[in-house]
Amino acid sequence: MSPSFDTELLKELTETSGVPGYEDRIREVVRRELEPEVDRIRTDSMGNVVGTIEGDSDTEVVVAAHMDEIGFMVRHVTEDGFxxxxxxxxxxxxxxxxxxxxxxxxxxxxxxxxxxxxxHTLDEDQLDADPEVEDVYIDLGLDGETARERVSRGDLVTLEQSTELVGETVTGKALDDRVCLFAILEAARRIDDPEVTIHFAATVQEEVGIRGAQALGFDLDVDLAIALDVTVANDVPGFEPGDHVTELGDGTAIKLKDSSVITNPKVNDRLREVAEEEGIDYQIEVLPAGGTDTAGFQRFGGAAPVGALSIPTRYLHTVTESAHVDDIEATIDLLAAVLETERAEQSYRL
Known part of the structure; x- marks a missing residue:
């Protein structure tokens, strides 16, 4: 099955590096793709990117996905070059x-x-040991002197992996959260003359404490915030059905809760209603642990109503993160439909 969306852009987004606090390369790609679709674009001192399409009313909405991927920072280079x-x-x-x-x-x-x-060279204790990141040594294939000349404390490290289509899934590194950045960019292309002002936000430092979204919660005065992120899909051998959280191929996920946020029930109802009206497949997400940018806007946005869409993803925080093409398409479709039909008179007050 060939996806209907731009797989080359998704590949570029996922393969471009950008660890928390150093999202420079991915930020350039986002700005390049977003700028032609919005009325104005800005970057703040943390590195968040916000592209705005002006609406015909005073109502403002923000949709957000984070740019950063998990990675590492160099703390030492040994005399042997590791x-x-x-x-x-x-x-x-x-x-x-x-x-x-x-x-x-x-x-x-x-x-x-x-x-x-x-x-076969390890003893029993070594085989049974639980590894820690502190135990990791990176081999550059260089002698110690050359390695210490080339690499400095504070340099950044990302895992290396290409993004590929495998069956009906897209797999690679950094789908968390570049696949949701992709969804936001695709939705922005579909929006034309909205009634409400829409801010498309690409945030920073989510992986180290939703810091960019918290800053935007202060800076943007919005009437609705919708965050997009990947979510757990444990629909693989070894897990009971009750622990799957979501299932690949069953549609975009409307988040009710995670450990950082309980989303607004009226926002959830609106997401469901639009999905059903448009015939878009969706599922309900109840995530026991983990947090997203949604919490940043809820806690720091002056009691702004929040909702969240998630793309079900297997093998999170590995280089084989995998999402179903139908779920990606459903997320884009639902986000665009909600934004196109959002009205100033819509109330999410409880």
Whole structure:
């Protein structure tokens, strides 16, 4: 099945680097794609990008997705030339063995390897040990002197992976949250002469505490906030149905809660009503743990009503994050339909 959307742009978004606080490369792509679709665009001192389409009323809406991906910062280069790192975002160190990485230096990118010793050379304690990010060593294939000349403390590291179509899914690194950035960009292209003013926000530093969205919650005075992020799809062997959270291929997910937010019931009802009117597949998300930019706007936006759309994704925070093409399309369709039909008289007051 061939997706109806621009897979080349999605590939560029997911493969471009941008760890928390250093979203420069991905920010350039977002600005390039968003600027032709909006009336004005700005970047704040944290690096958030906001593109605005002016509406015919005083009502303002923000839709947001974060630009940053989980990664690392160099903390030390050993005398033998191995690089040690500090985590930027939530990593399970078990997934890091035998991965290829990119070390971003002032003089250019370097490829490195997180090696894994042959299991038959390890003793029982080593085999049973739970790895930590602090235990990671990146092999640059360079001697110690050269490595220390090329790599400095504070350089950034991202995992290296291409984005591919696998069956009916898109898989790669940084679908969290670039696939939702993609959805916002695609929705912006469809919006023409809205009644309400719409701010399309690409936020920073979500992976280290939804910091960019919190800042925008102060800076933007909106009547409605909708955040987009990926969510857990544990619909794989080893999980009971009650622990799946969402299912790939069942549609976009309307979030009711996670550990950071309980979304506005009237916003949820509106999302459901539009989905049903437009024949867009959707599912309900009740996420036991984790948080998104939604909480930033709810807590710091002056009691703004919030809602959230999520794209079900398997294998989160790995280089094989996977989302179903139908769910991506459903998310774009629902977001665009909601924005196109939002009216000034719509009330979400409880």
């Amino acid at each position: 690089v040690q790192v500090d985590a930027l975002g939530g990593w399970d160190a078990r997934v890091l063995k035998a991965q290829r990485v990119t070390v971003h230096t002032d003089e250019g990118d370097l490829t490195g390897l997180i090696g894994s010793p042959p299991p």
